[in-house]
Amino acid sequence: xxxxxxxxxxxxxxxxxxxxxxxxxxxxxxxxxxxxxxxxxxxxxxxxxxxxxxxxxxxxxxxxxxxxxxxxxxxxxxxxxxxxxxxxxxxxxxxxxxxxxxxxxxxxxxxxxxxx
Amino acid sequence: xxxxxxxxxxxxxxxxxxxxxxxxxxxxxxxxxxxxxxxxxxxxxxxxxxxxxxxxxxxxxxxxxxxxxxxxxxxxxxxxxxxxxxxxxxxxxxxxxxxxxxxxxxxxxxxxxxx
Numbered sequence: 001x002x003x004x005x006x007x008x009x010x011x012x013x014x015x016x017x018x019x020x021x022x023x024x025x026x027x028x029x030x031x032x033x034x035x036x037x038x039x040x041x042x043x044x045x046x047x048x049x050x051x052x053x054x055x056x057x058x059x060x061x062x063x064x065x066x067x068x069x070x071x072x073x074x075x076x077x078x079x080x081x082x083x084x085x086x087x088x089x090x091x092x093x094x095x096x097x098x099x100x101x102x103x104x105x106x107x108x109x110x111x112x113x114x115x116x
Numbered sequence: 117x118x119x120x121x122x123x124x125x126x127x128x129x130x131x132x133x134x135x136x137x138x139x140x141x142x143x144x145x146x147x148x149x150x151x152x153x154x155x156x157x158x159x160x161x162x163x164x165x166x167x168x169x170x171x172x173x174x175x176x177x178x179x180x181x182x183x184x185x186x187x188x189x190x191x192x193x194x195x196x197x198x199x200x201x202x203x204x205x206x207x208x209x210x211x212x213x214x215x216x217x218x219x220x221x222x223x224x225x226x227x228x229x230x231x
Contacts, residue, residue: 043222
């Protein structure tokens with residue numbers, strides 16, 4: 001059962017416009033969320049994170065919004081640039097055991113294409 | 117320095133070979149991870165080391181054997197692999213395995229092909 005869902009496998013936007021990538025989760029124990037960007041044949045690159053005590057976190061062109069009641073988060077990229085074309089993974093984390101060990105639960109990714 | 121390095125970049129091995137993948141980080145991170153990634157899929161967690169002790173083993177077959185010689189190094193020893201083990205193997209590290217210090221930084225990966 002997929003606990004972290006990215007329902008759009010792909011997204012295409014025009015350069016300069018806003019890109020909105022969505023992520024839904026089912027486990028209410030998740031308390032930390034991360035977005036990663038991945039180019040082909042490279043490791044994922046950490047982009048931005050948000051803890052469950054916040055509803056928004058901003059870093060330059062990237063903003064993540066968290067709606068806990070809807071179990072939904074979104075990544076906004078403004079303005080979108082051709083170099084943003086990549087696969088974006090949403091990941092969530094909760095405490096794995098009593099020692100607060102954690103692991104990430106990943107979505108399947110959304111492939112973003114930013115067209116010049 | 118936010119870099120995680122992995123060697124080799126590419127590896128081709130037969131099913132009877134023994135090889136090792138290496139990972140190194142100098143960020144002072146105390147948690148290190150091995151992931152396996154197939155095309156168009158998210159990374160799949162294999163092992164986690166926290167303070168040089170094995171913290172998580174995701175029921176990985178024994179033909180994969182992790183080792184953490186010190187806080188900066190992580191190895192993955194491979195023996196008698198199967199063709200379906202061909203994948204991109206990613207190493208990652210994070211400050212700790214706990215809350216709010218959990219951003220993982222990934223290396224470029226080792227592309228493994230088992231023939």
